[in-house]
Amino acid sequence: MTRPASELLEKFDLFADRDAGALVAIAAAALTRRVEAGDAFFVQGEPTACFYVLSKGRARLTQVTPDGQQVVVRFITPGEGFGIVASLAGGDYPLTAEALEPAEAYGWDGEAFKGLMAAHPELASRSMALLASRMREFQDRNRELATERVERRIARALLRLAGQSGVRESGGVRIDLPLSRQDLAELSGTTVFTVSRLLSGWEAAGIVGTGRKRIVIRRPHDLVAIAEDLPPATH
Amino acid sequence: MTRPASELLEKFDLFADRDAGALVAIAAAALTRRVEAGDAFFVQGEPTACFYVLSKGRARLTQVTPDGQQVVVRFITPGEGFGIVASLAGGDYPLTAEALEPAEAYGWDGEAFKGLMAAHPELASRSMALLASRMREFQDRNRELATERVERRIARALLRLAGQSGVRESGGVRIDLPLSRQDLAELSGTTVFTVSRLLSGWEAAGIVGTGRKRIVIRRPHDLVAIAEDLPPATH
DNA sequence: CGTATTTTTGAAGCGATTCAATGGACGTGG
DNA sequence: CCACGTCCATTGAATCGCTTCAAAAATACG
Secondary structure, three states: OOOOOHHHHOOOHHHOOOOHHHHHHHHHHOEEEEEOOOOEEEOOOOEOOEEEEEEEOOEEEEEEOOOOOEEEEEEEOOOOEEOHHHHHHOOEOOOEEEEOOOEEEEEEEHHHHHHHHHHOHHHHHHHHHHHHHHHHHHHHHHHHHHHOOHHHHHHHHHHHHHHHHEEEEOOEEEEOOOOOHHHHHHHHOOOHHHHHHHHHHHHHOOOEEEEOOEEEEOOHHHHHHHHHOOOOOOO | OOOOOHHHHOOOHHHOOOOHHHHHHHHHOOEEEEEOOOOEEEOOOOEOOEEEEEEEOOEEEEEEOOOOOEEEEEEEOOOOEEOHHHHHHOOEOOOEEEEOOOEEEEEEEHHHHHHHHHHOHHHHHHHHHHHHHHHHHHHHHHHHHHHOOHHHHHHHHHHHHHHHHEEEEOOEEEEOOOOOHHHHHHHHOOOHHHHHHHHHHHHHOOOEEEEOOEEEEOOHHHHHHHHOOOOOOOO
16 A cells, blocks of 8 residues: 655645645545456445545446446546545445546545544535535436436436546547446436437437447537537538 | 524534534524525525525425426425535525425525534534435435336335425324425426326325325335335235 | 316327347457 | 457337326315
8 A cells, every 4th residue: 555645636626725734644644546447446335445536547436226227326537536425424335436447546544534624624625515516416417317308318428428538539529438338328327229229320410429438429519409409400 | 684592503413412612603603594485595596695404394495407397306304404515516506495384494604604614623524424415315316217117216205205204193104294296296207197196096005195285104114115116015 | 165276087109118139349369 | 360259239129108288176275
């Protein structure tokens, strides 16, 4: 277990604006953890240990229902935290954090993190703002799941992913994640089949380009039109 | 704007275990607000002002989509807080808090609340634990909306409401809220019609008793069986 | 007692799922 | 480098759960 250099922490939203002393203290309490592609930082149901901030790689948060159905909660890219809810509420991890590629994260023991927040109130307030913004995401997704049709939900999911992990590329924005149709289905509450059908349609219309675990948004505007249920723009 | 007596605050989870001095300071920063049945503490889209804890009455948190569809986010009973997310994340209120009966709440200005949390770290940690547990609720509801059928979702919604506002009564547990079929539909992501049909069926089976804005759970066990998709118990 | 709101019920239709089977991409080992 | 096995993606056809719309019944309220 090595410790991250305090300078590395500055890059992360959660620790931004902290003074050097605070960063050193935060870094001193951290541990570094490396995980292979396919392995998990933590698994749903095991007792809560750490809160993490991803430094390298990508991860996927999933939840499985008692009867084995899986839901993708969100994807994590470097700089984002995961396991916050668990480390604050205690109990067991409510979800699984799996590395999609070789990944590395800094972790803090629940108690250590609480101690740090007590010592650095600004850290506490940032954590709460982070939690609050995640709450909004969830509220929005809830509303979407409750009121919108699959097509719009998938369009929205793609746009969100593009915002989070999109990279500009010749002819569009590529979603820089190993994103299968299955993932997309579990993210938007539908089935692989429906996702496949819709993406095929969009590809034929030139709105997206697809490949195995690969999606490029060629006409973001048209995708927004679908997400917002606007009349499709004429070309 | 009167101020609540500090003794009154003790009853609330959020302020439990605070010492007398802290309670006095918290009470001093509070304002009391009374609202008529049907009126709102705040409306979705208006700039964030206060975080509230309900002291009397019932309230309902709703969100409307851009195209006018409404979703019920949750019901609030005395002792529960609302507007937390907004007061921490800032910006506009993401939802509307409407009183279902004459209601009263203690409120704290966003800045004041942050100040109190800085001064009383235990309050901050409780707030975070509260946020975290709300997060879990949302995650769960998300998963349900994504994977379960309407019947199970409604059964779950009823059980949750019974846990929150249930009162024992001859022949079952009554949900002590003015709960319309419409509310239940907007809470579980379906239509009034489907809710009405299912409740009629359950009533015929003796699982629930219904009335206008009134629901009594007569056989909680059977409702759990539906929620968990177990084989129905034989009688 | 009349009006407004809430609830129920029926019939028709569709969006999305389910299941089965095929097709294509990738990586690995010979 | 090709051949194989595995995983991922596609497509079609059948089905069903739920919604939609229309209309009537029940309940509460002034």
